[in-house]
Amino acid sequence: MKLPLKHIIILVICSLTGIFVYQTYWLTGLYRTMKQEMNNHIKDAMRTSDFNEIVLRVNELQKDNVEHGSVTVSAGYSDDGKALVTSQTISYTDSTYKDTLHTRTETAVDTLAVNNTDPEARAIASSESGLDVLLKKEDSMKELLLSVQQGMHSGVDTYIDINLQKYDSLLTDVLKAHNIDVPHHILYIYTGTAMDSSKIYIDTLGIAGDSSYIPSPKAIRYDYEFNRHHSQRYQLIMEPITSLVWKQMTGILVTSFVIFLILGFSFWFLIRTLLRQKTLEEMKSNFTNNITHELKTPIAVAYAANDALLNFNQAEEKSKRDQYLRISQEQLQRLSGLVEQILSMSMESRKTFRLHPEEIHLKELITSLIEQHQLKADKTVHVTLEINPESLTLVADRTHFNNIISNLIDNAVKYSKESAEITICCRQTEQTVCITVTDRGIGIPPDKQKHIFDKFYRVPTGNLHNVKGYGLGLFYVKSMVEKHGGTISVKSEPGKGTTFTIIL
CATH class of the missing domain: 3.30.565.10 (Histidine kinase-like ATPase, C-terminal domain)
Incomplete structure (x- = not known):
């Protein structure tokens, strides 16, 4: 079935529109995914940098207490399976009284949401060890590591202060590893309550980062709470990551744009070729009709003149004979010229055509x-x-x-x-x-x-x-x-x- 040209054009436009809409939808979804992934990288970078900063401080403690010193952290379930218990013990030898061993132990209990009406849950809590149950919960490993990290904070922070500059340096390195290299500020914030618990106050204990960076009104903030009581946290301030996401998508965007241009050019060339073929077909048809008429005219005139000379005794009168012969000659010349042009076109299109x-x-x-x-x-x-x-x-x-x-x-x-x-x-x-x-x-x-x-x-x-x-x-x-x-x-x-x- 031969489709009209306008239907072909409509199909091409619909195809291009469909491709464009699909590409836009796909790129939008990819942008959202990459943005979410980058946000996760930033949050993980804050947690990882916090852990590395704790390790560096523990190393400093070990250097200061060369003879004796230890940090012990433990985590697990309580005996009834309803609470998560983390504890840390820091032991050190007093430099003045070397025979005296000082030990400090902190224990925290976090109640888990265990459904007491669920027999299966009670059976698991009572029959299995706390660690086994913890690992069977969704994201339980991350929760365990976070609890361990918070426990380490509670112990280490007591004996050596947080090094905010070191934390900022570690965070910058981790962010750069994820191709996130932008100016930022990092704040160390403490949230507390008054003695009578009637008022909550927020105090900024330290600030680090790029001194020349001035946050804009659109700047975003990432909070990371590093103690169990949610009273201390790091706050990262930086500009929106939209431009970073688009920058990482540059290759995909350019490739998609080039593919769309190639498709658009291909469809345009197809339509242009169809239009030219249609125009050429119409011109050929007009040429055929025109040349048929032009061929018939000199033949008919020459035939009429020759017939007059043969059948109507016009050859006996010299003036008439010359007139009819001249008419015949003119028409034959006209016919010869037309045939010569057609033959020239045919000869020119041959591959064997040669000039002399x-x-x-x-x-x-x-x-x-x-x-x-x-x-x-x-x-x-x-x-x-x-x-x-x-x-x-x-x-x-x-x-x-x-x-x-x-x-x-x-x-x-x-x-x-x-x-x-x-x-x-x-x-x-x-x-x-x-x-x-x-x-x-x-x-x-x-x-x-x-x-x-x-x-x-x-x-x-x-x-x-x-x-x-x-x-x-x-x-x-x-x-x-x-x-x-x-x-x-x-x-x-x-x-x-x-x-x-x-x-x-």
Whole structure:
């Protein structure tokens, strides 16, 4: 089934729209995923940096208490399976009284949400060890590590203060490892209550980060609470990560854009080819109809003249005989010219087509062509020939070059009004020969000039058919000029005339 062109165009537009919408949806989903992943990286970086900062402080404690010193942390379930218990013990030897061992132990109990009405839950809590139950819960490993880390904080913070600058340095390194290298501030914040628990206050105990960075109103804050009582936390302040996400997506965005451009160009080229084929089909159809009519006309006229001479005794009267013979000759010449153009087109399209270049004296060839067109024209033709130098020669195929100039002169005559005023100028340049054919005819509209060298194309003249043609002449001229390695161009103004310029 042959689809109309407009349906094909609609399908192409719908396909491109569908591809664009799908790409947009996919890229939007990818952006959200990458943004969420980057947020997770930032939070994990804060937790990891906190752990590394604790380890560095523990190492400092070990250096200060070389002889004896230890930090012990434990975590697990209570005996009834309803509470998570973490404890830490820090032991050290007093530097003044070396025989005295000081030990400090803290224990914290976090109640778990265990459904007492669920027999299975009670059985698990009572029959299995706390660690086994913990590992069976969703995200339980992360909760265990977090509890251990908070326990370490409770012990280590008692004997050595948090090093906020070191924490910032560690955090910066971890963020850079995730390609997050942006200015930021890191705050150490303490949240407490008054003695009578009537008022909550927030105190900033320290600040680190880029001193030149000034947070904008759009800056975002990430909080990381590092003790079990939620009273102490790190706060990271930085600009929104939107630009970072888009930057990481640059490769995907560029690739998607290039693919979309290629698809768009491919569809555009397809539609353009279909339109050109449709136009060419219409021109071929018009050419067939036109040439059929043009072939019938000279045949019919020549047949009628010959019939009059044979069957109606018109040959006995000399004036009548000469008139009918002249009519027959003109029609046969017309028919011969048409056949010659068609054969030229057929020959030009063959792969075996070859030129036979030779040296041509331009003045001699063009003067002969001018005389021929002046004799056969049905209007007054005045041609001005300018050749500089007069002995100018050109290497070209004589037959085809003769047809090139003949076609241009013929067009100048046909598209002139009552009389034809034509100027032909030939001049030698450095390495080329420039030939211009100028008339003062009806001219060519600007929007039609780009099509005049197309095969079968004729400038529309409405319902006027006073100028006969087949849309082959200028196509033949351009083809032959290019075969000779030259170029042809046109300049025209409606009502003022046209100039064709050939450079060989």
